[in-house]
Amino acid sequence: MPIWNPEIECASRETIEAIQLRRLKGQVAHAYENSAYYRDRWREIGIEPGDITELSDIRKLPFTDKGALRDTFPFGMFAVPMDEVARIHASSGTTGRPIVAGYTAQDLDVWSECIARVASAPGVVKQDRALMAFPYSMFTGGWGLHYGMERIGAMMIPAGAAGTDRHLQIIEDYGATVLISTPSYAMHLAEAGLRAGYDWEHSTLRIGLFGGEPCTLALKHEIERIMHITCTDNYGLTEIMGPGVSGECLGSRDMSHIAEDHILWEVVDPQTGEPVPNGQEGELVLTTLTKRAMPVFRYRTHDLTYVITDPCECGRTSARMKKVRKRTDDMLIIRGVNVFPSQFEDVLADIDGASVHYRLIVTTENDMDALELVLELDPSAFSDSMADMERFHTTVVETIKSIIGIRVKVTLVEPGHIERAIAKTHHVIDKRSSL
Numbered sequence: 001m002p003i004w005n006p007e008i009e010c011a012s013r014e015t016i017e018a019i020q021l022r023r024l025k026g027q028v029a030h031a032y033e034n035s036a037y038y039r040d041r042w043r044e045i046g047i048e049p050g051d052i053t054e055l056s057d058i059r060k061l062p063f064t065d066k067g068a069l070r071d072t073f074p075f076g077m078f079a080v081p082m083d084e085v086a087r088i089h090a091s092s093g094t095t096g097r098p099i100v101a102g103y104t105a106q107d108l109d110v111w112s113e114c115i116a117r118v119a120s121a122p123g124v125v126k127q128d129r130a131l132m133a134f135p136y137s138m139f140t141g142g143w144g145l146h147y148g149m150e151r152i153g154a155m156m157i158p159a160g161a162a163g164t165d166r167h168l169q170i171i172e173d174y175g176a177t178v179l180i181s182t183p184s185y186a187m188h189l190a191e192a193g194l195r196a197g198y199d200w201e202h203s204t205l206r207i208g209l210f211g212g213e214p215c216t217l218a219l220k221h222e223i224e225r226i227m228h229i230t231c232t233d234n235y236g237l238t239e240i241m242g243p244g245v246s247g248e249c250l251g252s253r254d255m256s257h258i259a260e261d262h263i264l265w266e267v268v269d270p271q272t273g274e275p276v277p278n279g280q281e282g283e284l285v286l287t288t289l290t291k292r293a294m295p296v297f298r299y300r301t302h303d304l305t306y307v308i309t310d311p312c313e314c315g316r317t318s319a320r321m322k323k324v325r326k327r328t329d330d331m332l333i334i335r336g337v338n339v340f341p342s343q344f345e346d347v348l349a350d351i352d353g354a355s356v357h358y359r360l361i362v363t364t365e366n367d368m369d370a371l372e373l374v375l376e377l378d379p380s381a382f383s384d385s386m387a388d389m390e391r392f393h394t395t396v397v398e399t400i401k402s403i404i405g406i407r408v409k410v411t412l413v414e415p416g417h418i419e420r421a422i423a424k425t426h427h428v429i430d431k432r433s434s435l
């Protein structure tokens with residue numbers, strides 16, 4: 001598979017670290033000179049740009065979190081005059097003010113470069129025709145990937161949130177070869193196509209570029225199986241850039257290469273904020289190295305992962321982060337046991353007849369979290385026989401009990417019952433706050 005920028009993506013660790021250090025110093029100086037927010041904060045704790053002499057000095061700087069971005073809404077973290085800001089994006093989240101990200105023309109250029117790398121990894125080339133199914137909105141997914149794909153020279157089909165019927169028609173009419181969307185939307189489109197009698201096997205579509213939400217291997221394989229395509233899952237967040245922070249290659253399909261020349265990564269213990277050894281799971285903390293409009297230092301992503309730096313079989317040497325499946329803030333405590341929704345996905349992936357569609361409903365019972373799993377049956381497992389259904393139900397309850405260690409209420413529903421999300425899927429429905 002082509003590597004977009006081998007000089008950087010395959011550079012030695014020494015080269016990468018030298019680039020990172022030079023850029024980190026530049027980024028700190030830029031923020032100190034041009035952002036009152038950072039200058040004031042660093043002065044309070046006696047930090048000056050000259051204190052950064054090696055990469056580990058990053059730890060002298062304080063963490064930044066969502067709260068800081070909300071408090072300075074909308075432009076308080078910008079470090080360039082407003083007439084140099086070429087674009088803004090925002091992520092709404094569920095509560096409070098949106099998180100705003102700003103980009104200069106140079107930042108947009110870097111962003112497109114990072115997307116071009118991610119898209120090249122599964123083999124996107126100039127001859128491709130890409131159906132954009134992310135909305136063109138304040139969300140970074142649509143515009144970010146659009147311009148990165150144009151950097152490769154691919155033809156963009158800017159459908160946005162046109163709906164499944166239109167998307168199917170567009171694939172057929174214009175011979176789309178790449179689908180860009182969340183994995184849940186891709187699954188939704190795959191199923192809608194099957195219902196409409198669409199012949200995925202002979203469709204022109206060959207690659208899926210997904211991201212924006214966790215994607216299980218089971219879900220990815222299911223989409224690949226139905227649509228007869230190769231999919232990669234790509235990670236990013238508005239605060240740092242949007243998509244393009246890291247991307248899956250076809251070498252190690254459960255890891256994503258980080259754009260290390262533009263982003264410095266750390267993995268810390270979420271409780272103490274102290275670094276964890278390489279390869280050990282913790283919270284991902286990111287620092288921008290080249291952002292002009294809105295530099296961000298030591299951003300607490302809340303995403304849990306681990307990072308390794310040994311070279312990958314795809315030829316890239318850039319550090320790889322394990323796919324993000326859990327966040328520090330999605331842990332549930334059920335009768336004293338700490339559980340993440342992703343654990344249920346892993347258990348269900350190994351049960352024949354369980355589909356990839358599920359919801360976890362959290363309520364409070366006797367002052368503790370109580371959990372119900374609503375699980376959609378795979379069409380192959382659906383049966384009119386009560387005895388068969390009861391047997392399947394018992395298997396699900398008992399497997400969860402033996403692997404995760406808790407007994408949950410399991411409700412089985414027929415295929416198609418669970419609503420499909422057009423954008424990010426929220427698997428957990430938390431009813432606790434309303435009780």
Ligand code: DLL
Nearest residue numbers: 091141211212213214234235236237238242243324
């Ligand atoms: O979701 C950026 C993006 C758009 C990435 C399109 C890839 C494709 P936000 O809306 O700010 O940005 O959400 C960022 O979503 O901290 C993760 O928790 C989660 N997330 C994003 N991509 C992935 C992924 C975009 N591939 C938050 N796997 C992040 C797991 C993901 N989680």
